[in-house]
Amino acid sequence: MSIHYYLTLHPMEALVASQLEPEVFGAYMAVGTEKGASEQLMFCEVEEDAVAASFDVEYAQRRCVPHSDGRLKNSVYLSVYRVLEAFNPARLGPLWLTTRDGRSLALTQGSYSDPNPWRGNGLYQELCPAHPLVVSSLNPKHFAQFLVSDSGKLALPAVFFADIAIPEEKGGDFTGNIGDYFDQKKTHLAACLADLEAGKGKLTKVVDRSSSSRFGYQVIGRGFYIGSQTGTLAFYPMLSREELKKHHYDWAKSALIL
Secondary structure, three states: OOOOOEEEEEEEOEEEEEOHHHHHHHHHHHOOOOOOOOOOEEEEOOOHHHHHOOHHHHHHHHHHOOOOOOOOOOOEEOOOOOOOOOOOOOHHOOOOEOOOOOEEEEEOOOOOOOOOOOOOOOOEEEEEEEOOOEEEEOOOOHHHHHHHOOOOOOOOOOEEEEEEEEOOEEEEEEEEOOOOOOOOOHHHHHHHHHHHHHOOOOOEEEEEOHHHHOOOHHEEEEEEEEOOOOOOOOEOOOOOOOHHHHHHHHHHHHOOOO
């Protein structure tokens, strides 16, 4: 029986061996075997040779075997600390987005291009290993480079983050289908955007230090990014509402996008 290796990125960074196929693994991690849990999950599959370079594959092979009654092994944790940095982002498999009721959507890596048009700032939800919601005058590629740069005092070894659709602001109020994601931070978000646009010399402003626990798929903008200190940037473009409605309707309804 083959073993799959999954790099979970949110809500917890970990490397997990499993005999389950990706969609089944996502459902198991989200709702459990007794359907008692309810947790959003994001993960990628990793090739075994890439895992073997930094982790104990022999341990996984010993432990990740069927149960005595024939049931497949759901999960064997190989690490829960500093996992993302061990992998080349370009070699990661599809990014699986699992909803709280266990439905999964796979995003494949695409070619990165700078946002066009560019409004002069971006809104980014860091998801692994740090978790703040940040506005930045940097586009996604340069924002990733800024976070992992060796020259920075607070550099990360690698980073996974989402581009967030900035809601329109009219008369001091934000508009659009944004759910309750910005309910507690509308005023601060507007102030942070104003500071950047005023050109006060800062490249980033933290909007919320703990918003990742409330992150929902309905606020995703262009997609997801994984950057590393090697300079590699992986881009997972988000599907349009039209594509989701036509081909992934059940997932989009579960994700509160439709």
